[in-house]
Amino acid sequence: MSDERTRGRSRYVLAPGDQLRQWWDQQSRPAKWVFGLLAFTVVALLPLYTPPFLNTPGISFGGTMAQFAMVAIIAIGLNVVVGQAGLLDLGYVGFYAVGAYTVALLTSPDSPWNQVGVDGFLNKDWAWLACVPLAMAVTALAGLVLGIPTLRLRGDYLAIVTLGFGEIIRLLADNLSDLTNGARGLNQIAYPRVGETDRLPNGVFSSGNSAGHANYGTWWFWLGLVLMIGILLLVGNLERSRVGRAWVAIREDEDAAEVMGVNTFKFKLWAFVIGAGIGGLSGALYAGQVQYVAPPTFNIINSMLFLCAVVLGGQGNKLGVIIGAFIIVYLPNRLLGVHLLGINLGDLKYLFFGLALVVLMIFRPQGLFPVRQQLLAYGKSARRLLRNADDSKAAA
Numbered sequence: 001m002s003d004e005r006t007r008g009r010s011r012y013v014l015a016p017g018d019q020l021r022q023w024w025d026q027q028s029r030p031a032k033w034v035f036g037l038l039a040f041t042v043v044a045l046l047p048l049y050t051p052p053f054l055n056t057p058g059i060s061f062g063g064t065m066a067q068f069a070m071v072a073i074i075a076i077g078l079n080v081v082v083g084q085a086g087l088l089d090l091g092y093v094g095f096y097a098v099g100a101y102t103v104a105l106l107t108s109p110d111s112p113w114n115q116v117g118v119d120g121f122l123n124k125d126w127a128w129l130a131c132v133p134l135a136m137a138v139t140a141l142a143g144l145v146l147g148i149p150t151l152r153l154r155g156d157y158l159a160i161v162t163l164g165f166g167e168i169i170r171l172l173a174d175n176l177s178d179l180t181n182g183a184r185g186l187n188q189i190a191y192p193r194v195g196e197t198d199r200l201p202n203g204v205f206s207s208g209n210s211a212g213h214a215n216y217g218t219w220w221f222w223l224g225l226v227l228m229i230g231i232l233l234l235v236g237n238l239e240r241s242r243v244g245r246a247w248v249a250i251r252e253d254e255d256a257a258e259v260m261g262v263n264t265f266k267f268k269l270w271a272f273v274i275g276a277g278i279g280g281l282s283g284a285l286y287a288g289q290v291q292y293v294a295p296p297t298f299n300i301i302n303s304m305l306f307l308c309a310v311v312l313g314g315q316g317n318k319l320g321v322i323i324g325a326f327i328i329v330y331l332p333n334r335l336l337g338v339h340l341l342g343i344n345l346g347d348l349k350y351l352f353f354g355l356a357l358v359v360l361m362i363f364r365p366q367g368l369f370p371v372r373q374q375l376l377a378y379g380k381s382a383r384r385l386l387r388n389a390d391d392s393k394a395a396a
Contacts, residue, residue: 099283
């Protein structure tokens with residue numbers, strides 16, 4: 001009987017991608033850590049040693065990677081809400097805006113709430129760093145305030161409410177001119193004052209460090225990469241905890257989860273607050289990097305692009321959504337300045353993303369790196385153990 005099973009299984013040939021996932025699933029946890037650290041080290045060195053085929057001729061590759069790190073953090077936070085808990089959030093850009101404006105209002109000289117300087121409580125050198133936890137806390141509070149009355153809703157109704165939230169935040173930023181400076185935005189936002197020298201009087205994170213491979217974009221990318229690793233550790237631990245199992249149960253069937261004793265509202269609120277806090281962190285990163293925030297940045301199109309990164313990479317797979325974020329950021333920058341038949345291909349990014357989503361939904365609706373494959377790996381291991389036990393009993 002065992003030989004028949006073996007012969008039956010040998011008829012199927014796995015695709016290269018499935019073979020790679022199967023190899024990864026078979027590795028021990030320490031081995032995965034080693035491979036993961038090596039991969040992040042290679043990625044961190046890309047701005048310094050950029051392969052010609054990967055370079056972006058129309059824009060600094062370091063700046064592209066800094067933007068990628070920022071969007072990857074957004075994608076991880078949105079994946080907690082959409083991929084893990086199964087909550088359709090179309091207004092996630094609102095949390096991104098709250099985080100960015102929290103830093104801007106506290107550190108920009110154009111803001112009436114500016115707290116940098118003699119009269120404020122923020123030191124000039126450490127103002128941005130001090131505002132990061134404040135931005136995360138304020139954004140998490142915004143997620144709590146939004147989630148308490150709205151998470152009783154499901155599906156399309158929740159999507160419409162969150163979409164409205166994102167638009168409300170943008171319109172508030174545009175119309176509260178006395179506070180946010182309206183459409184003109186807030187300028188000269190604080191950033192990390194590190195590496196100040198005679199050549200770089202404002203440090204390596206300032207826009208004045210624009211020459212060479214280790215420019216300010218590269219430094220922001222490295223900072224974003226460190227933050228990304230910390231968030232991945234946090235989210236990974238949550239996935240393996242009781243909270244993560246509750247999220248998966250809610251995502252698969254909320255009614256069944258509630259019948260089995262899962263407090264669905266509480267765990268959905270947890271996902272909303274945690275996802276909002278991560279979005280606020282990315283907003284703070286954006287505000288410090290660009291040193292300028294304005295309402296047009298936080299439009300509904302960007303919110304759709306963030307969701308597109310999650311769908312492309314694979315909902316529920318935190319490493320997959322990082323790859324989705326890289327595609328979303330890299331493709332337009334790579335095509336920037338590339339002309340075909342007199343058309344700048346960089347201006348057609350929405351067309352390319354739309355076509356990619358259509359093709360993906362037809363041939364691979366679960367995304368490029370579906371989480372289902374990872375979850376089934378444990379099921380395969382369990383079945384293998386059961387078969388071995390049956391074979392041992394039969395032999396005895």
